[in-house]
Structure formats: C-alpha cells, structure tokens
Amino acid sequence: MKQVDDHAAQSTPRPSAPASGSGRPAGETYVWVTGMGLTVGLTMIVLLLALVVYNGVSVFWPRHVALVEFQDDGATRFRDGTRALGVILIEQDRDMRDLTPEQRDSPNPADRREKQLFLGNRDAFGQSFAYFSAGDIERVSYPEEVIRAERMEWGDAIFFPIRLELQDADPIEADDPAFDSTLHKLVDEVNARRAAITRIERHAIGQINLQMRDLELEERFYSRQDALTPEQQAARDSVRDRMEQLRAKYEPLAAEAAALRAKQEENRLVYRLVTGDERSMPLGQVVHYYYPNRLTLAGRARLFAGHIWGFLSGYPREANTEGGIFPAIFGTFVMTLLMSVAVMPFGIMAAIYLREYAKQGPLVRAVRIAINNLAGVPSIVFGIFGLGFFVYFVGGNIDRVFYDRALPTPTFGTPGILWAALTLALMTVPVVIVATEEALAAVPRGVREGSLACGASKWQTIRYLVLPASAPGILTGLVLAMARGAGEVAPLMLVGVVALAPNLPVDAIFPFIHLERKFMHLGFHIYDLGFQSPDSEAAKPMVFATTLVLILLVVVLNLLAILVRNHLRKKYATDKF
Amino acid sequence: MNEASPDSAPAVDVAQAVRQRRVEVAQRKPEADADVNLQHIQVCNYSFFYGTTQVLFDVNMDIPERRVTALIGPSGCGKTTLLRNINRMNDLIDGIRHQGDILIGGQSVYDRYLEVISLRKRIGMVFQKSNPFPKTIYENIVYSLRVAGRNKKAELDETVERSLRGAALWDEVKDRLKESAFSLSGGQMQRLCIARAIANRPEILLMDEPCSALDPVATGKIEDLIDELKKEYTIIIVTHNMQQAARVSDRTAFFYLGKLIEYDDTQTIFMNPAEEQTEAYVSGRFG
Ligand SMILES: Nc1ncnc2c1ncn2[C@@H]1O[C@H](COP(=O)(O)OP(=O)(O)O)[C@@H](O)[C@H]1O
Numbered sequence: 001m002k003q004v005d006d007h008a009a010q011s012t013p014r015p016s017a018p019a020s021g022s023g024r025p026a027g028e029t030y031v032w033v034t035g036m037g038l039t040v041g042l043t044m045i046v047l048l049l050a051l052v053v054y055n056g057v058s059v060f061w062p063r064h065v066a067l068v069e070f071q072d073d074g075a076t077r078f079r080d081g082t083r084a085l086g087v088i089l090i091e092q093d094r095d096m097r098d099l100t101p102e103q104r105d106s107p108n109p110a111d112r113r114e115k116q117l118f119l120g121n122r123d124a125f126g127q128s129f130a131y132f133s134a135g136d137i138e139r140v141s142y143p144e145e146v147i148r149a150e151r152m153e154w155g156d157a158i159f160f161p162i163r164l165e166l167q168d169a170d171p172i173e174a175d176d177p178a179f180d181s182t183l184h185k186l187v188d189e190v191n192a193r194r195a196a197i198t199r200i201e202r203h204a205i206g207q208i209n210l211q212m213r214d215l216e217l218e219e220r221f222y223s224r225q226d227a228l229t230p231e232q233q234a235a236r237d238s239v240r241d242r243m244e245q246l247r248a249k250y251e252p253l254a255a256e257a258a259a260l261r262a263k264q265e266e267n268r269l270v271y272r273l274v275t276g277d278e279r280s281m282p283l284g285q286v287v288h289y290y291y292p293n294r295l296t297l298a299g300r301a302r303l304f305a306g307h308i309w310g311f312l313s314g315y316p317r318e319a320n321t322e323g324g325i326f327p328a329i330f331g332t333f334v335m336t337l338l339m340s341v342a343v344m345p346f347g348i349m350a351a352i353y354l355r356e357y358a359k360q361g362p363l364v365r366a367v368r369i370a371i372n373n374l375a376g377v378p379s380i381v382f383g384i385f386g387l388g389f390f391v392y393f394v395g396g397n398i399d400r401v402f403y404d405r406a407l408p409t410p411t412f413g414t415p416g417i418l419w420a421a422l423t424l425a426l427m428t429v430p431v432v433i434v435a436t437e438e439a440l441a442a443v444p445r446g447v448r449e450g451s452l453a454c455g456a457s458k459w460q461t462i463r464y465l466v467l468p469a470s471a472p473g474i475l476t477g478l479v480l481a482m483a484r485g486a487g488e489v490a491p492l493m494l495v496g497v498v499a500l501a502p503n504l505p506v507d508a509i510f511p512f513i514h515l516e517r518k519f520m521h522l523g524f525h526i527y528d529l530g531f532q533s534p535d536s537e538a539a540k541p542m543v544f545a546t547t548l549v550l551i552l553l554v555v556v557l558n559l560l561a562i563l564v565r566n567h568l569r570k571k572y573a574t575d576k577f
Numbered sequence: 578m579n580e581a582s583p584d585s586a587p588a589v590d591v592a593q594a595v596r597q598r599r600v601e602v603a604q605r606k607p608e609a610d611a612d613v614n615l616q617h618i619q620v621c622n623y624s625f626f627y628g629t630t631q632v633l634f635d636v637n638m639d640i641p642e643r644r645v646t647a648l649i650g651p652s653g654c655g656k657t658t659l660l661r662n663i664n665r666m667n668d669l670i671d672g673i674r675h676q677g678d679i680l681i682g683g684q685s686v687y688d689r690y691l692e693v694i695s696l697r698k699r700i701g702m703v704f705q706k707s708n709p710f711p712k713t714i715y716e717n718i719v720y721s722l723r724v725a726g727r728n729k730k731a732e733l734d735e736t737v738e739r740s741l742r743g744a745a746l747w748d749e750v751k752d753r754l755k756e757s758a759f760s761l762s763g764g765q766m767q768r769l770c771i772a773r774a775i776a777n778r779p780e781i782l783l784m785d786e787p788c789s790a791l792d793p794v795a796t797g798k799i800e801d802l803i804d805e806l807k808k809e810y811t812i813i814i815v816t817h818n819m820q821q822a823a824r825v826s827d828r829t830a831f832f833y834l835g836k837l838i839e840y841d842d843t844q845t846i847f848m849n850p851a852e853e854q855t856e857a858y859v860s861g862r863f864g
C-alpha cells in the first residue's frame with residue numbers, strides 16, 4: 001500500500017499538495033494538460049483560418065463607397081478639402097502617441113478613434129489608403145452616382161462621372177439616360193479588343209518570336225563558322241529565307257495590334273474626383289466598372305462571383321498587385337503534379353527494396369536513419385543542392401550536349417519548372433519512403449506466407465498482394481508529400497520560381513509542356529506581394545486572397561488523393577487485417 | 578569443336594543435365610512415372626535448428642500417400658516446424674539450419690536442382706490462422722493459377738467450382754464469388770483457404786491446426802472435408818485436439834520436446850501406445 005502511494009507521488013510531482021492526496025487518479029492532471037495543448041493548437045489554427053478566409057473573401061465583396069464629410073473647424077483635411085470618397089475598411093483606436101492632449105482628454109471617445117478609407121485613384125492622390133480621425137467626421141453618405149472602375153493601370157478609380165467623349169458622336173452627359181448603357185457597351189467593346197490584342201501579341205506574335213529565336217540561333221551558328229561548305233551555305237540561305245518570311249508574317253500582325261491599340265484610346269470618360277479636380281481617361285483603361293451604391297444584393301453577389309472568377313482566371317497586372325493569379329495557380333498545380341510523378345516511383349521502389357529485399361541489419365538501419373534525417377534538413381539546403389546539381393550540373397550538361405547552338409544562352413542550365421519539381425521530389429522523397437515502408441510492414445505475414453505457399457515468387461507476392469494492400473498507405477504518404485511540396489517556397493526561389501513569368505509552363509505551342517520554363521507559384525506570389533511590392537498596404541487584400549487560394553489548392557489536392565485512396569481501399573482491402 | 582577440347586564436353590553435358598532434371602522434376606506426375614510416388618514423404622534423421630536452439634531431434638517418419646497423418650504433442654514440441662520444412666516455408670527465417678533430409682517421392686526437398694517455387698506448387702498449405710488474400714473469393718482461389726501464368730477464363734472458372742466444391746463451400750458462396758473474401762465467416766474463410774490450397778491440384782496437403790479458431794460446427798465440416806480429401810491427397814495435419822486426431826487420421830505421430838516419441842496407426846497410438854509418455858498425453862494427463 002505504502003509503495004503504491006510512493007509511486008503515485010512520483011508520477012505526479014505536486015510539491016505543495018498534501019502527501020495523502022485527494023484520492024484523484026495520478027494521471028488526471030495530465031489529461032487536462034494534454035487536452036489544453038490540443039485546445040490551444042486547434043484554436044490557433046481555427047483563428048488563422050478564419051482570419052484568412054474572412055480577409056481573403058471580403059476582398060471581392062463590392063462594398064458601398066462612402067462620401068465622408070469633415071467638420072469645417074476640425075483638424076482633419078483631405079487634400080485641403082473637407083470631403084473624402086472611399087470604402088470604409090476598418091475603424092480602430094488611434095495610436096496614443098499621435099493624439100493631441102485635448103483629444104486624449106476629450107469626453108467624446110470618437111476623438112480617439114480613426115477610420116481607414118480605401119480611396120483608389122492612386123494616379124491622382126499618390127496613395128490608395130488614408131486614415132481619418134473619427135471625431136472629426138461630421139457626416140457619412142452614400143451618393144448613388146459614384147462609380148468604381150477597375151483600370152489597367154493605377155488600380156481602381158472612384159469618382160463622379162461627368163460625360164463620355166466619343167470619337168464619332170456627341171458627348172453624352174452623365175445624367176443622360178443613355179449614359180450607362182453606352183458606357184456598358186463601350187467597356188464590353190474595349191474588353192473584346194483587349195482580348196484580341198492579347199491573342200495576337202501573346203499567341204501569334206509569340207509563336208513567331210519563338211521560331212525566330214530558333215532561326216537566329218542557327219544563323220549565328222553559321223556566321224560563326226570560318227568557311228562554309230556549299231551545303232551549309234544553302235542551309236544558311238534557307239534559314240535567312242525563312243527569317244524573311246517570318247518577318248513578312250510579323251508585319252501585318254504588328255500593324256493589326258497597333259490599330260487595335262489606337263482604337264482603345266478613341267473614346268474617353270471624363271470624371272470628377274472628390275477634391276473637385278476634373279480628369280479623364282481613355283476607355284481602353286477600364287476593365288470593368290459598377291455603381292457601388294446602387295447595387296441590389298443580388299447584383300452585389302453577381303459582382304462578387306465575377307470578381308472571384310476574375311481573380312482566379314486572370315493574369316496579374318501592375319507588379320502583381322492587381323489582376324488575377326491564374327499563372328501562379330497553374331504553376332503551383334503543374335509543379336506539384338510533376339513532383340508527385342517524380343517522387344512516387346523512386347520513393348516506392350526505395351521503400352520496397354528497404355523493407356522487402358534488403359537484409360535487415362546495421363546498414364539498412366543506418367540508411368533508414370539517414371532517410372529520416374533527410375526529412376529534417378532545412379528546405380533551403382535542398383534548394384541550394386537543386387541549383388548546384390540539377391540546374392548547373394545536369395542542366396548545364398544537357399545544354400552542352402543537346403542545345404549547344406543556343407549557348408551561351410542556357411536552355412536547361414537555368415532554373416525552371418523541371419528542376420523545381422525534381423528538387424521538391426528530392427525533398428519529399430523521405431516522406432514517401434517512410435509512409436510506404438509503414439504501409440508495407442502493415443501487410444500481415446500470413447498473407448505473404450499464404451502467397452508463397454501458393455507457389456508465388458517474392459516479386460509476385462509484392463506485385464499482386466503487398467502493393468495493392470498497401471496502396472492506401474502509400475497514397476497517404478503522397479498526400480503528405482504533396483502538401484509539403486505545394487506549400488514550399490524557399491527552395492523554389494533558387495530553382496525556378498519567378499515573380500512574373502511571361503509564359504505558362506504548359507501551352508498550345510509545341511511541345512506543349514515546356515519543362516525548361518520558369519513559372520509562378522502561389523507561395524512565392526504571397527511573399528512577393530506582401531514583402532516586395534512598393535505599396536504593401538494596397539497588396540494586403542491580395543495577400544490574403546492568394547493565401548486562401550493556396551490553402552484551398554492544398555486542400556483540393558489532398559481531397560483528391562484521399563478520394564483515390566478510399567477508392568483503392570474499397571477495392572483492395574475490404575477488411576482491416 | 579567438341580573434339581578440339583574434349584574437356585569442355587562434360588561441362589556442356591552438366592548444364593544440359595541440370596536443365597533436363599529441372600524439366601523432369603517440374604513435370605513429373607505419378608501416372609507418368611510408376612516408381613516415383615510424389616505423394617510419399619520420408620523424413621530421414623531430420624534435425625532442425627533456429628540459430629543455436631535445436632527444435633527437432635533426429636526425426637524419422639515414413640508418411641504414406643493418400644492417408645491422413647496427424648502430428649500431436651504439447652505446444653512448442655516442433656510440429657509446426659516440421660510441417661513448414663516440408664514445403665520449405667521456413668526458408669524465410671534467418672539463421673536456420675538442418676541435418677538429415679526430407680524426401681518427397683524419393684527426391685530431397687533440398688535438392689539443388691529443385692526450385693522451391695515448383696516444390697510449393699505441388700504442396701498445398703492451410704495455416705492455423707486463416708489468411709485469405711484481400712481480394713475477391715474468386716481471385717483468392719485462382720491465385721495459384723495466375724501466378725503460374727495460367728489465365729484462361731474457362732480453366733479458372735472450372736478451378737473455382739471444383740475447389741469450392743472440394744472444400745464444401747460452393748453452395749454457400751456460388752452467388753457471391755465477386756465479393757471480398759473478408760465478407761465470409763471465420764469457418765468459411767478457413768474453408769476458402771483449403772479451397773485455395775487445393776486449387777492447383779497439389780499432391781500433398783499440409784494443415785497446421787486448421788480448426789483451432791473455429792466453432793464445433795465449422796470444425797465438423799472441415800473434418801468431413803478432410804475425410805473426403807484424403808482420397809486424392811496425402812494430408813498431414815497438426816492438431817491439439819485428441820478427439821480430432823482420433824477421428825480423422827490414419828496414422829499419428831506423437832512429438833515431445835522436439836523428439837518423435839511414437840509413430841504408429843492412430844488406433845494403436847490411442848488404444849495401445851507403446852510409450853508411457855504417449856499414453857499420458859493422449860489420455861490427457863499432461864499436455
Ligand atoms: N521463428 C522462430 N525462431 C526461433 N524459434 C522458433 C521460431 N519458431 C518456433 N520456434 C521455436 O521452436 C520450437 C518449436 O516451435 P513450433 O514448431 O512452432 O511448435 P509447435 O507447433 O509444436 O507448437 C518452440 O520452442 C519455438 O519457440
């Protein structure tokens with residue numbers, strides 16, 4: 001009895017508690033401690049997710065635009081005027097150090113608070129956001145005629161429309177009933193024209209440029225030779241001919257694009273800012289516009305969906321702070337897929353060898369420990385290795401052997417999506433090996449023996465029974481690897497990610513999958529937006545939205561793998577062993 | 578060429594002989610070769626070691642064909658070990674060693690010209706714990722054919738029906754062949770394993786306590802089955818159950834601490850054993 005008491009006291013060190021205790025079981029305290037650990041962890045995750053989801057989604061909601069009027073005798077002014085126009089984002093306590101003594105002691109708590117407004121019109125104001133003391137605000141109204149327009153440059157504009165100046169018709173005043181319908185039609189037209197320009201410049205001219213580059217390389221090869229044989233001369237002439245032909249094809253395309261561009265500038269929209277300044281812009285600048293204070297809830301929801309779609313499917317503009325993130329989504333997706341394709345066979349083969357064939361001894365144990373440690377190596381180290389080995393060594397040698405005409409311009413000897421995928425595959429291969437080994441080990445001995453007793457060879461046993469039975473576990477490993485790979489940024493910066501890639505890694509130009517291209521990645525996009533863009537305040541909503549997309553992408557990839565896994569589980573193992 | 582270097586001629590002959598022998602061994606059937614009986618097992622001065630511990634001591638047994646031979650004895654006396662050495666399942670274990678020999682149809686199971694896979698194809702095995710594969714009932718049965726490269730649908734279908742009938746399971750599962758083997762009950766699973774073991778028409782059937790996890794009804798079915806199967810197969814069954822040994826077997830071997838104490842007709846072992854220890858064991862006074 002005494003001994004039991006001693007034991008209990010040892011396992012729960014409670015120096016101040018009386019020795020006889022309250023009769024509580026010894027482990028009880030730790031239930032609370034461990035439970036609290038879980039609670040704290042879960043709370044933090046839920047809060048983080050809620051923050052990201054709220055901020056990421058609310059970016060796209062078309063909010064009302066407020067006309068804020070300040071007291072005439074107050075200290076707050078906007079550009080020497082008493083009015084500001086914008087979206088009220090937050091209201092918060094001001095920093096105590098910024099307060100005047102009167103404000104600090106003021107009986108009105110509003111004097112110690114401030115509102116943040118999104119003003120837009122960065123071209124005119126030089127800033128997109130401003131804080132105003134809440135106590136100085138006299139009136140807030142929501143004028144119906146305000147327009148918010150998304151532009152190709154300088155971010156959004158928020159203004160009172162004055163009139164449309166048309167090339168081949170009389171101007172239309174803003175209070176004219178035809179104003180809105182005309183503006184709508186014209187914006188649709190400029191968008192169609194912009195798509196046409198993109199088609200010409202990105203695809204047709206892009207293809208010509210690619211062919212031209214190849215021909216130039218060939219040309220340069222011939223011009224570097226001292227003496228040309230007659231055949232080489234003929235080849236060179238044919239190259240020059242083809243270059244001429246391409247140039248001839250290029251001219252009309254370029255002219256067409258230029259004509260379309262000129263048309264974009266034809267019609268102009270004249271508008272007034274809240275400060276009273278009158279400005280105008282060519283309609284070609286407008287991506288879309290709406291009357292934020294006139295919308296019904298349904299209209300608002302439609303716009304919301306449109307904004308989200310534009311964000312997901314669009315290309316970035318203005319140093320990534322505007323427009324969409326489609327290339328980053330696509331790049332992340334393709335890179336993760338390539339990585340999975342690379343990591344699966346190697347991880348599984350290695351695990352099969354380690355678990356099924358290798359003689360279990362000190363060497364195998366050492367290898368296993370090394371693999372586990374590999375999973376703990378900082379990812380940047382893998383990035384450096386990828387740069388040194390894949391990019392410079394492997395890529396450099398590929399260039400020397402297959403692309404020597406292009407040298408010194410590297411083709412594969414420069415960071416690209418293939419090297420990024422391989423680097424991440426190397427980084428995540430331990431995860432797959434460990435998971436596969438566990439899955440293999442979980443296949444019961446009885447099944448293996450039964451198979452051997454049926455006259456199956458070892459490989460047949462692995463192939464027909466062990467691998468199918470462990471497929472769910474292997475896929476779990478792949479899920480983990482994918483989740484880690486898709487969210488990784490540091491090594492990618494060295495081996496292929498760029499802030500703005502001119503082309504997608506997969507497109508309609510032969511050979512369709514361009515493994516040597518640089519690519520965009522959501523994780524790097526977040527870093528670039530949040531920490532590298534000139535106006536981080538303006539980029540903040542995009543950071544949240546992009547983060548949300550990255551999280552969703554990882555979730556979708558995981559769900560996909562889990563679905564496949566459950567399907568396999570149903571197919572192969574209808575019972576736990 | 579052979580004349581130029583007479584030394585090389587025997588070398589060619591040896592290689593050919595090896596190939597020849599392999600083919601012979603693989604294709605040998607009792608009816609093809611009257612004096613070789615592949616259902617006849619002889620254990621000659623057989624000792625077996627796991628590492629340094631010896632678990633079988635100089636065992637000698639002549640196991641008749643198409644009879645049921647029961648191995649009895651207290652746990653740990655080496656019954657399973659002997660059984661698993663007949664089809665060399667113990668090869669999987671590191672550090673094993675044997676002395677003496679086990680002959681099947683006069684050929685050593687350790688014959689270096691005998692591939693262990695072809696040996697196992699001729700010997701069916703039923704394990705103590707039923708071990709259906711995580712596949713359908715159908716695929717479980719045809720597994721041994723598939724791994725032998727026999728994939729003809731007609732043959733597979735025929736095999737499934739014959740084996741399941743042989744294992745007295747056909748009527749119960751004939752409508753659910755495409756269901757998972759795990760949907761069967763414990764007794765059905767064990768009979769499925771028996772069906773799987775006889776699918777490839779082996780000559781010998783090894784059973785290691787096949788009823789130890791089963792209820793009396795299922796046990797009865799399997800005992801009836803063994804009675805039926807002995808018409809075709811040489812059966813060696815390990816059992817802990819004295820009544821079972823008495824009911825199903827023709828010959829019984831009593832092992833104690835790795836030694837074969839007594840081996841005789843079942844009748845004799847149970848009614849009139851020669852050894853004191855056997856008498857004590859079968860009458861339940863120790864075990
Ligand atoms: N894989 C093994 N490694 C080492 N010893 C083993 C192994 N399998 C069985 N043994 C030992 O060999 C002896 C005989 O075992 P076994 O043949 O399983 O007995 P039985 O089937 O008669 O109960 C036992 O003492 C057991 O501990």
Ligand SMILES: [Mg+2]
Nearest residue numbers: 656657658815
């Ligand atoms: Mg046993």
